[in-house]
Amino acid sequence: MHPAAIAAALAGIALFVALGTWQVRRAHEKEALFAAFEGAARQAPVSLEQARREAGVRYPAVESTGHFDPARAYVLDNQVRDGRPGVIVYDVFEPSSGGPAMLVARGFLARDARGRLPTIPPPPQGAQTVRALYAPPPGSGLRLGGNALPRQSDWPKTTIYLDLDEVAADLGRPLDARVLLQLPGDEVSTFVREWKPDVFPPERHYAYAFTWYTFAAVVAATFFILHRPSRRTRPEEPR
Structure with missing residues (x-):
């Protein structure tokens, strides 16, 4: 041998x-x-300022008061929930406590059998208190085709990648490095708000x-x- x-x-x-x-x-x-992500939604929320100071691998639940931008939103396409294709709607949120603006993922909207989207509900106006998970943005994977946001003139703008630097340049204002994944509340909503970490299971x-x-x-x-x-x-x- x-x-x-x-x-x-x-x-x-x-x-x-x-x-x-x-x-x-x-x-x-x-x-x-995944266990920490699911448990965060059941914990008492902290302030956005505290979440920003303690940002790391945690996904803390936060509660923040501010105003939504009624004119600008982004639609992340090519999303799937329970086998149904659809989109996730991101609205621009200005916290009253200051700091950079946030993108708030208001939830998932499924397409119908013909591939059409329902009418996207506008964000609520006036001062709003948002309860959400403070989480990293979704991964973009392999990028093809470049940045399509500047080529769109109508709002909301549709994208298959959510690059916060590109969104910030498109908005002309700084954005937080994380996003807010809005949690279900008492209100009746057409959005599905079931969040999981954007990583391999x-x-x-x-x-x-x-x-x-x-x-x-x-x-x-x-x-x-x-x-x-x-x-x-x-x-x-x-x-």
Whole structure:
């Protein structure tokens, strides 16, 4: 049995096991993240100022008073909830406490069977108290086609990416680095407000871990098959 073959097999098995273990660890981290995200909605809200000071991996519930911009909004297209395509509507919110403006995700609106959207309800006017999760903006993934916002003249503007720097440039005012995901209230709303972290779910990591562990098992099995001792032939009996 060649020492180089043994070393290569052991290195491959160790690598695949390490990758699988890393994916399991990531799955556990995502489970904790999802649990924290769900628990935040049930916690007593903090002020927006406190949430900004303590921004990190947490998704605190906040309560902020301010005014919505009645003329400007953004529609994030290509969204799916429970198998139904639709959009998430983001309105511009000016906190009364000061600081940069916020984008408030008011919720998900599903398209009908013909792919049409219902009429988007305008934001409430006057001073409003918003209860929401203070969370990072949705990831943009692979960008194709550039920034389409400056080419649109009608409001609300539709986009398939939510880049806060591009939105801030489009608005001509600074924006907070996070967004507010509005939580369900007592009012009757056409929006669906069921929020989850915009990351891979734990199940995806467990699937990746299974794949890496399978690779490790295949390497071990292949090595054993190719290098198992051959059966010794019985010596011929003397005639």
